Amino acid sequence: AEPGDLRDRLLLVVGEHARQHDGLAVAHGDVRLHAPGPEAGNGDAAADGDGDRLIDLRDLALDLGLDVAASNFYKGGKYQIKDRKDPFSTKEFIEYYKALNEQYRLYTLEDPLHEDDWKGWSALTQELGGTTVVIGDDLLTTNKERATRGINEKSCTGILAKPNQIGTVSQAVEVITLCKQAGWQIIVSHRSGETNDDFIADFAVGVGAHYAK
16 A cells, blocks of 8 residues: 555455354355456356356445554644545544445444544544444554453454464454453454465354454
């Protein structure tokens, strides 16, 4: 992402081709998404040359999520995004998110504010937490003490849990259990520098995560 970018835009599959497995939303195996041309007809997706089933994007209900990583463009108590000349105050940035939500119906909003803007997080969650999953990653760092503060201050409604961020599987499970008890959504995620080992998917299912990223 460029400086001042909202880092990631996520398309979330919530249609009939997603299933629930121990609370984890996952896509069916051996499935790839494709966007057909205008000449294509409706109906079940065909298989490609490799035998994988192709799912027509038109058959899916897709929601939008944002991973903002707002700490990256927070300077001097303001949020400077590249699409706006003047920086936002925390209050103005929350209003900006409210406008985005009205237009795009955001399903998730990850790291929307600076990692130490605790009052701002609480204010934003009060405004949007009823309809949008407000996810703490940089805010919480899979850390028990920060997660406890987030719960007490109602800073968010979900946590991005990364086992190798806190250090051990046991510590990650402890934080996830704490957040589950608070009624938060659990999103298990990889972290930069990991291998292609599929343990993270097994871990997500094992802890009963709501989502995997």
